[in-house]
Amino acid sequence: MAYELYYWTGIQGRGEYVRLALEEAGADYVDVARERGDRAIADFSRTVATPSFAPPFLRDGDVVVGQTAAILLYLGGRLGLAPAEERLKLWTHQIQLTIADFVLEAHDVHHPVGAEKYYEEQKPEARRRAGEFREARVPKFLTWFETILERNPAGDAFLVGDSLTYADLSLFQVMSGLDYGFPRLMARVGGGYPKVRALVARIAERPRIKVYLASDRRLPNSEDDLFRHYPELDGAA
């Protein structure tokens, strides 16, 4: 039976981390809300014994799992996108959780006062938060990914071990979001993370990912999404 992914229509959002794994694996899945509308999300949540706090969540027969990183933990072994060894499986998940933290910080740059108010209602606060994000947080996270690649005993081709995991795909998504949202910043600092850049470039060339990115299943970036391009938050050239 096909996996059922429940996530908002109209944006890449957190659903995209799951989609990239499903697409890379060539898995059979239904993007439920895109077929039946956003209402399908609440309709399903109303009755289930284990309702997710927020989308995305995934249904696989009797299993319903929410939280992006937990979905990928569940799918990893099934899609051939996680190491078999328990210790490395956990390490892959740990990296994914840190990516989730990074993504939330990228979102909070334009919503420092809270997700329930529009960006236009919190522009001065966003400008302050963006400074710290650019100068301290992005370098700290990217240095961490570069360090992981450097220290990987199996080489620097992948974040974990010597084959692709869902964490590599998610890193691709984060870098793609940063390039979109912060082009000036990334032009300035992006070269400082050559192993991250090389990994991300290789992922963009993977056959199934390439097909996916060119398909209409891959939505364009936008200012409704997690990563947004507001030039005033991108700092000086």
Add this chain to the structure above:
Amino acid sequence: MAYELYYWTGIQGRGEYVRLALEEAGADYVDVARERGDRAIADFSRTVATPSFAPPFLRDGDVVVGQTAAILLYLGGRLGLAPAEERLKLWTHQIQLTIADFVLEAHDVHHPVGAEKYYEEQKPEARRRAGEFREARVPKFLTWFETILERNPAGDAFLVGDSLTYADLSLFQVMSGLDYGFPRLMARVGGGYPKVRALVARIAERPRIKVYLASDRRLPNSEDDLFRHYPELDGAA
């Protein structure tokens, strides 16, 4: 061999979610930085192949795992604080990840502009964010916990199944933080979540938790911690 927990000294912080599980289980553990100083955290991270982005992290022989929820995922089965069934094990982890999101939001109330600046440098922004936290986010999270207890097919004594998990202990810690940081808010809305309140009260009475809470291993709440009591962020009485 004893588990080694690496976390900052001086605060409960995210380390406390791990401590509560270790204490409830009566596990043998060393709180490394409290014995050897905060420097032990960086010293260890400098050399390990799988460095955590931030504390807490746990060492168990060859295994090193960071991210609070991943640590608890690892410890859950070993400490008898997670269900045996795979589906429920994942559900427990999903709840824990949502608790982690809630804790981060509680922190960001006093640090909306970023963690690298003092609260005193972002008081007006904090006041704005606190409004949304009190009116929208706290009710949304607490309603979710109450709903989980209502829908648990095994009854409302625990969040998952019919026995204690680390997620119950973490919910206790969150409620304890909210009561400390937002006494006026909790006096106003706390009664609206009777199943959550009853669970938390039972946890405080568990023999090992009771001993732990009275010990000097349990640090007091403070304005250096994740949950802080700033009356100006607590709203009207």
